[in-house]
Amino acid sequence: MARTEKAKPTVEEPQHDQYQALRERLQNQRNEILNMYKQDLRAGQESADDGTEDIVDRANNAYNRELMFSLSDTERTTLLQIENALRRMEEGSYGRCANCGQNIHVLRLEAVPWARFCIDCQELAEKGLLEVEAS
Numbered sequence: 001m002a003r004t005e006k007a008k009p010t011v012e013e014p015q016h017d018q019y020q021a022l023r024e025r026l027q028n029q030r031n032e033i034l035n036m037y038k039q040d041l042r043a044g045q046e047s048a049d050d051g052t053e054d055i056v057d058r059a060n061n062a063y064n065r066e067l068m069f070s071l072s073d074t075e076r077t078t079l080l081q082i083e084n085a086l087r088r089m090e091e092g093s094y095g096r097c098a099n100c101g102q103n104i105h106v107l108r109l110e111a112v113p114w115a116r117f118c119i120d121c122q123e124l125a126e127k128g129l130l131e132v133e134a135s
């Protein structure tokens with residue numbers, strides 16, 4: 001992750017409560033995907049095993065190993081992006097462009113809460129002009 005500290009303070013620093021709302025949105029979206037997975041799993045095993053609590057526990061335990069195979073590509077990508085965004089919130093790097101270090105505009109974050117790049121760098125990334133991996 002290139003964290004060049006040439007950030008120009010031209011973009012307003014998003015307020016803490018705005019991040020709080022974004023964090024909740026990310027967590028809700030993550031839970032939605034995870035619940036969908038658990039329901040699939042439960043439906044698939046219902047005839048063989050009616051101990052639903054156990055199945056949910058097992059789903060949690062097998063999280064990394066099985067979850068990624070059960071999700072569609074889109075769900076998997078979204079989930080990874082959400083996990084990354086939540087981790088960046090923990091690290092305090094959330095809301096800063098992973099390429100140029102500028103603050104990502106809060107309107108962009110509201111549209112795409114897991115955005116890693118500012119709008120300019122996102123354009124470069126989509127053209128394949130960024131060194132940073134664009135996931």
Ligand SMILES: [Zn+2]
Pocket residue numbers: 097098099100101102117118119120121122
């Ligand atoms: Zn940027």
